[in-house]
Amino acid sequence: MTYQPLLVxxxxxxxxxxxxxxxxxxxxxxxxxxVVVDTGSTDGTQEKLKYLLGDELTLxxxxxxxxxxxxxNLSLQAAEKLGAQWCFVLDGDDLLEGAPAFKRAIAQIPExxxxxxxxVIAPRHDGGxxxxxxxxxxxxxxxxxxxxxxxxxxxxxxxWANGAEKRILQLPDCRVRHxxxxxxxxxxxxxERTVRILREKMPEVxxxxxxxxxxxxxxxxxxxxxxxxxxxxxxxxxxxxxxxGPGDGGTYLSxxxxxxxxxxxxxxxxxxxxxxxxxINPGNLDNWYALLRVVSQGLYQIGAGHLxxxxxxxxxxxxxxxxxxxALTDAHLFSTTVEExxxxxxxxAELFPQAG
Numbered sequence: 001m002t003y004q005p006l007l008v009x010x011x012x013x014x015x016x017x018x019x020x021x022x023x024x025x026x027x028x029x030x031x032x033x034x035v036v037v038d039t040g041s042t043d044g045t046q047e048k049l050k051y052l053l054g055d056e057l058t059l060x061x062x063x064x065x066x067x068x069x070x071x072x073n074l075s076l077q078a079a080e081k082l083g084a085q086w087c088f089v090l091d092g093d094d095l096l097e098g099a100p101a102f103k104r105a106i107a108q109i110p111e112x113x114x115x116x117x118x119x120v121i122a123p124r125h126d127g128g129x130x131x132x133x134x135x136x137x138x139x140x141x142x143x144x145x146x147x148x149x150x151x152x153x154x155x156x157x158x159x160w161a162n163g164a165e166k167r168i169l170q171l172p173d174c175r176v177r178h179x180x181x182x183x184x185x186x187x188x189x190x191x192e193r194t195v196r197i198l199r200e201k202m203p204e205v206x207x208x209x210x211x212x213x214x215x216x217x218x219x220x221x222x223x224x225x226x227x228x229x230x231x232x233x234x235x236x237x238x239x240x241x242x243x244x245g246p247g248d249g250g251t252y253l254s255x256x257x258x259x260x261x262x263x264x265x266x267x268x269x270x271x272x273x274x275x276x277x278x279x280i281n282p283g284n285l286d287n288w289y290a291l292l293r294v295v296s297q298g299l300y301q302i303g304a305g306h307l308x309x310x311x312x313x314x315x316x317x318x319x320x321x322x323x324x325x326x327a328l329t330d331a332h333l334f335s336t337t338v339e340e341x342x343x344x345x346x347x348x349a350e351l352f353p354q355a356g
Contacts, residue, residue, distance in 0.1 A: 007106060008084035008140075009034045010075035014064065015043045016092030019179070024052050026096040030103045031088070032056070035078045037071045039064035045092075058082065066197045069152035073145050076138070084140040091178065098174030105171045106137075114139045115156060117168035119175040125184040135168055136176070148212070149201045150194045151219045191223040207243070214244045221255060230263025250277025254287050261294055270294050 009031050016023075034053050037060045038046050049057055060078055062071055072089070079087045086106065096102065102118075109116060116137040122130040135154055138144040146152040181187060202216045217240040224233035237255045246253045257273035260266045274291035278284065 006084070007031050007033075007086045007088065008079040008082060009090050010072070010079050010087050011035070011090050011092060012037045012039065012068070012071045012075060013041065013045055013049075013092040014039045015041050015045060017041070017043045017045045017048050019093050020045070020048050020052060022095060023090070023092065027090075027099055030096070030099050033058065033079075033082060033084070035060065035075045035082070037062050037075045037078075039071060066193075066201065067149040069146040069148055072152055076140075076143075076145065080140045080143065087138045087140050089136040089138075090176070091180070093178065093180040095177040095179065096174070097177055101173035102171060105174065109169070113169050114142045114159065115144060115154070115168070117170045119170065120178055121175055122178040122181045124181045125187065130181065133168065133170055134176075137171065148215050150197045151215070153215070188227070191226045194223040195220055195227070209243050214240070217243070218247075218252070218255075221259075225255070225259060225262075228262070230259055234259040234263045246277065246280055249281035249284055250279070250287065253277040253280070254284075254290065257294075258290065267294055 007030065009027065011034065013036055033056050034049075035058045036049055038049075039062055046059060046061075049059060058078055060074060062074060064071075075089075076087055090096070105116075115135050117133040117135045118137065120132055120134050124130065135156065138154065144154050144156070147155045180190075198216050198220045202212060204216070205213070217236055221233055221236040221240055224230075224236060234256075237252065237259050240247075241252045241256050244252065247255075253273050254277045257270040257277065260273060261270035271291065271294055274287055274294065277287050278291065281287070
């Protein structure tokens with residue numbers, strides 16, 4: 001009888017030997033098989049995979065050509081040929097947390113669900129962390145494929161046709177910890193590579209408004225911001241907003257606010273843009289943090305007479321700055337001094353007398 005794996009890990013790796021023991025141990029008892037596409041490891045990754053996984057490994061060797069989607073799709077295709085029912089995507093610098101809960105969740109997925117998301121936490125080199133939900137579990141029979149050469153994303157458009165709401169069933173009580181953001185030098189190389197690949201493989205088409213344009217401009221702009229190449233970032237992000245609007249939850253507006261502030265030193269324009277993004281999504285805590293930081297610095301300059309606020313920012317959110325800042329401070333989520341609080345409250349009261 002031919003062995004038919006139920007749940008298969010698909011991964012793309014290069015020089016991940018030092019991470020493999022922790023990665024594979026974190027998945028113990030969950031997966032039937034691994035498909036790994038190795039793109040040219042020189043540190044013994046292939047040998048270690050064979051030692052740790054034995055017959056539970058299908059190893060595909062491939063040459064790296066700056067296209068993440070292509071190699072991810074190679075791993076998915078290989079898993080489908082093995083007879084996988086579900087494919088789960090992991091990276092070499094990932095860890096699966098909550099493996100037993102993950103396994104229980106698989107058995108409870110409704111038949112009509114074709115893909116699931118999982119929370120990803122990515123600790124940063126500065127002590128912070130990014131959190132997001134990514135679709136990583138795919139029903140093999142659906143032959144889901146990735147698109148775009150960098151920050152490849154699965155093409156799920158056929159389930160979201162005709163304006164259907166983009167909901168992803170999230171696996172409960174488990175998550176992936178991505179360790180790749182801890183090394184600042186490594187991150188710098190990744191951002192530079194992202195900019196290069198996007199410019200080479202997805203060249204700009206003036207006025208293009210298709211999803212390819214949105215993807216390219218967003219990730220190019222984000223990488224340029226991380227590299228602090230503010231002038232280039234401003235040009236790219238301004239195009240993103242011009243062609244694609246404010247973004248989900250005002251994301252693109254908040255990006256533009258950041259490059260206006262850091263790149264041009266335009267505090268007032270940054271405040272306007274953050275305010276507009278909070279009109280769209282007033283519950284975005286990250287944007288509140290950013291707005292409060294800009295305001296707390298900008299109001300010093302306004303109070304000292306260095307800046308003139310000709311037109312108040314068009315937002316009903318701004319009058320709530322003092323109480324929001326106090327709440328965040330009380331919750332130890334945002335640090336302010338008594339002097340800062342006094343200045344902010346006085347200046348907001350002056351600028352927004354309608355707030356009472």
